[in-house]
Amino acid sequence: MKPRTFGVLTVVLIALLGAPMPAMPQQGALKEGKVLYERHCAGCHGIAGDGLGPDIKDLIVPPANFRSPTSRIKTDMELYLAIKHGVLFSPMHAWADRLSDQEIWDVLSYIRMLAPFDAVG
Template sequence: MFVRLVLSVVVVGLSVSWALAQSYSGNTKNGERIFQQHCAGCHGTTGDGLGPEIKELIVPPANFRAPKYRTKTDMDLYLGIKRGVLFSPMHGWADRLSDQEIRDVLNYIRTFAPFNPLG
């Protein structure tokens, strides 16, 4: 009985995490287009944080190639894009990009910064 309970909890847990992983699935190709159009000015065409607009910024844009961004979860980055970062030129994009577009661009950023919790 107890073993069954444990097993079913594990199965439910696995399917929930699978479902969550799926819900973030975005289209990388479309994400690249969005990134080059809206984000590269600050974050650089290669995601290194060296876009042409940085001269005017007080806070430097995120360099997605830095190890720090590998330790951020999809959720951290997703919320950063959606809501922006407080007291920084990184405003939220919820009013300009659809949820699907935010997922697409997140997938593209993950190509520079694959999630690796050990940095």
């Protein structure tokens, strides 16, 4: 490839990568997601994502079991919105003020690694 062509391609690539992509489904970073999950979520949702964390004794509404068909059938966007804005009338509060969009995708990717999306349920 000529150096000039390479230069043009680089500019195009940077322009594409830098384009704003608000709330578009994207791949999160699993390593960061694991740390965030274990710090903030595992107490309720359990290390394995089965909804059996150590803090659930006092909860009126049990945490979602991500491995259940009901959760696995939900799209990434549905789960993303549940994390960002919380689930009404449940102990699952909104995380928008504590996690950045990127961190929400990171933690969501980790959840989807524990319990992959399953369209059939």
